[in-house]
Amino acid sequence: MAHSMFDHTNFHSTDYVLSDGTRNSNVSAIKEMMYLTGLEIKKGKDVISLSVGIPFYKMPEQIRKYVSKALNEKINIDKYTFLTGMPELRQAIVKDIKNKLEIEATEEEILVTPGSMGALMYTMTAILNKGDEIILFSPYFSSHVEQIKLSEGVPVAIPLIPPKDKNDAYRIDLKAVKKKISKKTKAVLICNPANPTGAVLLKRDLVTLAKIIKQNGIFLITDEVYDFLVYDNREYFNIASIKELWPKVIRCWSFSKKYGMTGWRLGYLHTNKELLKHILKIHDATIVCAPHIAQEAGLAALSENIDKSINDNKKALEKNRDLICKRLDKLPNLFSHIKPHGAYYILPKYHLKMGSIEFSKKLLYEAGVAVVPGIGFGSESDNAVRMSFGGTPDEINAAFDRIEKWWKNFQKI
Numbered sequence: 001m002a003h004s005m006f007d008h009t010n011f012h013s014t015d016y017v018l019s020d021g022t023r024n025s026n027v028s029a030i031k032e033m034m035y036l037t038g039l040e041i042k043k044g045k046d047v048i049s050l051s052v053g054i055p056f057y058k059m060p061e062q063i064r065k066y067v068s069k070a071l072n073e074k075i076n077i078d079k080y081t082f083l084t085g086m087p088e089l090r091q092a093i094v095k096d097i098k099n100k101l102e103i104e105a106t107e108e109e110i111l112v113t114p115g116s117m118g119a120l121m122y123t124m125t126a127i128l129n130k131g132d133e134i135i136l137f138s139p140y141f142s143s144h145v146e147q148i149k150l151s152e153g154v155p156v157a158i159p160l161i162p163p164k165d166k167n168d169a170y171r172i173d174l175k176a177v178k179k180k181i182s183k184k185t186k187a188v189l190i191c192n193p194a195n196p197t198g199a200v201l202l203k204r205d206l207v208t209l210a211k212i213i214k215q216n217g218i219f220l221i222t223d224e225v226y227d228f229l230v231y232d233n234r235e236y237f238n239i240a241s242i243k244e245l246w247p248k249v250i251r252c253w254s255f256s257k258k259y260g261m262t263g264w265r266l267g268y269l270h271t272n273k274e275l276l277k278h279i280l281k282i283h284d285a286t287i288v289c290a291p292h293i294a295q296e297a298g299l300a301a302l303s304e305n306i307d308k309s310i311n312d313n314k315k316a317l318e319k320n321r322d323l324i325c326k327r328l329d330k331l332p333n334l335f336s337h338i339k340p341h342g343a344y345y346i347l348p349k350y351h352l353k354m355g356s357i358e359f360s361k362k363l364l365y366e367a368g369v370a371v372v373p374g375i376g377f378g379s380e381s382d383n384a385v386r387m388s389f390g391g392t393p394d395e396i397n398a399a400f401d402r403i404e405k406w407w408k409n410f411q412k413i
Helices: 009-017 029-042 061-073 087-101 115-127 142-150 174-180 203-216 273-286 292-303 307-329 356-367 393-412
Strands: 110-113 133-138 154-159 185-191 219-223 249-254 267-270 385-388
Touching: 029 142, 029 356, 061 292, 087 110, 087 267, 087 292, 110 115, 110 273, 115 142, 115 219, 115 249, 115 267, 115 273, 133 142, 142 154, 154 174, 174 203, 185 203, 203 219, 307 393, 356 385, 356 393
Parallel strands: 133 154, 133 185, 185 219, 219 249
Antiparallel strands: 110 267, 249 267
8 A cells, every 4th residue: 555645554453354455455546635635625725626537517418308308207217227238228339339449249248337447347357366467558547456456466567658759649568568468467458548648549559459469369458438538630549449359358438528427427348248248247246237317318328419519528628638738838847748639637747856645745735736646557657646637727727826826935945
């Protein structure tokens, strides 16, 4: 628990009752910062949060109306759905997959889940034995590592190669991937566009990576939450669209970010139907079904014509990206950054001799701005913090006004 912000001393006396997976994992740095921010707000402090990945936009009105009608008219709305999810929703998901990826999919390959996080946790539980390794790329999403640890697997992090020019793309270290694959390697996990960097990975790197995965007979796991958020007319390539990788592909997707539905906890898992039969055992023993009302909302999201809302939100987030880069550029002695081309996060490095937990706490307690310490995304990011630009321009400007004021005072010390 070396990078934890919590005081875990009260738990030490009960460690002997914990599983190895639970003992070796942490609450994510994102949730820890949410907790500390909540304590400050409870004390009456005014805090602006750049820490949480909640988009500024609301769920589209068409979905709200559809759900309201379903609540009033569907007599079974308060009952379980099928284990795999509503048939109508799974049919809509299959149609969406064919449109996006141009690959064949069937209802028997789809499991509706409580968010992509549920889909990812099912995946780890289903395929990992103790000591099995999963390769992922750092800076990584903190919860990915914790899910692997909870399943008693071993995360093997390979740093992405940062661009020399801050406007260019991160690269996959393909030589390192070849070296790191061992007899214990079970899968490669890809999050593209990436959280926390906003990196959009290059097609040529992903095609080469796919060949390595195929040659070694391992799984590909994809976290595709931000597949709709790519800026600057960059090419987005989904590695799961490479037909040769199937059937050893497990795709995890979420309605949360695209449709402003973070609180509805709805996503899906897409894999071959034989593996899905085993994943269903985990789903049945834990969740039973994603909330019925959330599934109705998901059906509306995929059935109603809301493309304009999504495109408008994307344009607004791209403007937010430009704004946060501009504000960071005004603090060259404090920050340096690589421009994100997707998602709504940026991971700027800071130029102070202190760890990222200490720096994050300074910004929280002294500036009233919440960010996430970079250590939560890999040890090499302990000189960085994650900032979300998913809020409003006013929130971003207000946060940076506070940071600029804090920095002026800090330099006087």
